[in-house]
Structure formats: structure tokens, C-alpha cells
Amino acid sequence: MRVAVLGAAGRMGSTVCQAVDAAADLELVARVDVGDDLAVVGEAGADVAVDFTVPSVTEANVHTLLDLGVHAVVGTTGWDDEALLRVRRHLDRADGIGVLVAPNFALGAVLAMAFAARAARWFESVEVVELHHPDKVDAPSGTARHTAEGIARARRAAGLGPVPDATTQQLDGARGAVVDGIHVHAVRLRGLVAHEAILLGNPGEQLTIRHDSFDRTSFMPGVLHAVRSIGARPGLTVGLEHLLDLG
Ligand SMILES: NC(=O)c1ccc[n+]([C@@H]2O[C@H](COP(=O)([O-])OP(=O)(O)OC[C@H]3O[C@@H](n4cnc5c(N)ncnc54)[C@H](O)[C@@H]3O)[C@@H](O)[C@H]2O)c1
Numbered sequence: 001m002r003v004a005v006l007g008a009a010g011r012m013g014s015t016v017c018q019a020v021d022a023a024a025d026l027e028l029v030a031r032v033d034v035g036d037d038l039a040v041v042g043e044a045g046a047d048v049a050v051d052f053t054v055p056s057v058t059e060a061n062v063h064t065l066l067d068l069g070v071h072a073v074v075g076t077t078g079w080d081d082e083a084l085l086r087v088r089r090h091l092d093r094a095d096g097i098g099v100l101v102a103p104n105f106a107l108g109a110v111l112a113m114a115f116a117a118r119a120a121r122w123f124e125s126v127e128v129v130e131l132h133h134p135d136k137v138d139a140p141s142g143t144a145r146h147t148a149e150g151i152a153r154a155r156r157a158a159g160l161g162p163v164p165d166a167t168t169q170q171l172d173g174a175r176g177a178v179v180d181g182i183h184v185h186a187v188r189l190r191g192l193v194a195h196e197a198i199l200l201g202n203p204g205e206q207l208t209i210r211h212d213s214f215d216r217t218s219f220m221p222g223v224l225h226a227v228r229s230i231g232a233r234p235g236l237t238v239g240l241e242h243l244l245d246l247g
């Protein structure tokens, strides 16, 4: 399978290039970064392109890949519902092409999100804390947003109301961001890579579900699994969990 990497000079993109190069069944045919014409992806005959660029350009990259007839595995975060809908509509005109947008490719992170959604209905309170390196451009993380959305969906399905919060006087930002009614807090600290803790609270107890990525190699098995799988998944898929049999 022929693979192109967009954002190839970046922290994730360079790691993906190494992982693809090391895979016997995959061939790295194009490394794309700022200033490069995406046409090279088609000229190189890529079957799949992996996008680890920046939030401001990733949607445009995906539309170009669809025009080239290339499947896309997208790890870049910052996606909102409107952008996903535009890609979904473009896919209606791109027969057989698959796009996966996944905020986190680490198996442990995907499991942590699934565990949090399963636990959510049993707890009065839930908040999400994400912790990353200070070179990250977006906050909160795509993983935290996806986590909060899954928790909120589970709480709604169980008929739960809003999480309790008596705050009426605060400094701006003190309660973090709010994603679907779930408070999300972002820490940026030198020495960190990617970490998330989901805090679920009831009278007299707390359940903490935590995932840590200490190295970007943690994301690679998920990325390669997606590269190998996307050709059989036409349309838009959001979240690596849909490519895993989590039971
Ligand atoms: N899904 C996951 O598992 C996962 C894991 C880590 C990071 N991420 C996300 O991936 C993205 C990249 O993270 P990073 O740490 O590698 O960032 P980075 O800044 O190290 O890398 C981004 C790369 O994209 C390049 N780039 C910018 N504009 C471009 C364009 N128009 N075309 C091609 N390349 C372009 C930059 O020059 C840079 O080399 C972020 O959105 C981050 O949140 C996702």
C-alpha cells in the first residue's frame, strides 16, 4: 500500500514516516509539508494520505485529497461539526473513498474514552483534564472534546440532567471550557507529551480514568491500523473506536 504523509516534517508526521518506512507492507511515496503542492500525492500514486498538519489547513487538505481520489487518515485536531459535514457532503461525490478523522490514535486513549462514556451515567459529576506539551496550538485537545462529547451523549441517553455547579462568581476561564455541558481543563507543561484524566464524582467517592502517552510511538499502531483499514471504509468515520472491536 502506497502512503503519503502530510505534515511530514512535524512531530507526528515525522514519526509516521518512520513507522511507514518500517512496515513491510507499506511504502512511503510522498512526504508533504508547508509549501509543497498536494498534487505530488496523486503523482506519486498514493493510495492513502495521513494528515498530521495544523487545524487551520487540515480540512482543505482533505478536500484536495478527495479530489485526487486518495483515502485520508486524519489525526489533525480542531475539527467542528460544520467542517465534518462539508467533508461528508464532498464524500457523497467521491465514490468509494474513505476518510477517518481521529483525535487520538493511542489504543489506551481510545479505551479511556470508551470507559468514561460507559461510566458516565453512574456519576453526578464529571470533568475532563487534558495535559500536553506547551508547543500544542489548540486547546482543549481534540481528545478531550471527543471524550466530553461521548460522556454527554451517554448522560443524555440515561436521562441525566446537567452536572451540578453552583458557580456564580469566577475569574474568566476559571471553570475551563464547556463541551456539551462538560467542563474541560487544559494544562500545558514542558516535559509532557499527551495525557488525559476523566474525573467522575459521587458523594463519598471519585473514579479517575487516566491515559498517558509518554512518546509519540504510542499513536503509531493505531495510525498504521487505520492506513490498512480505511480502503474498506468508504465515507466519513470519526474516531478510531469504529475501527476496533472494543466489545
Ligand atoms: N490523532 C492523534 O492521535 C494525534 C496525536 C498527536 C497530535 N495530533 C494532532 O496532530 C496535529 C499535529 O501535531 P504535531 O505535534 O505533529 O504538530 P507539528 O506542528 O509538530 O506538525 C505540524 C506539521 O504540519 C506542517 N504544515 C503546516 N501547514 C501545512 C500544510 N498546509 N501542508 C502540509 N504541512 C503543513 C507544519 O510545517 C508541521 O511540520 C495537531 O492538530 C495535533 O493535535 C493528533
Ligand SMILES: O=C(O)C1=N[C@H](C(=O)O)CCC1
Residues within 6 Å of the ligand: 077, 103, 104, 132, 136, 137, 140, 141, 142, 143, 144, 193, 194
Ligand atoms: O500533541 C498533540 O497535539 C496531541 N493532540 C491530540 C489531541 O489534540 O487530542 C492527541 C493527543 C496529542
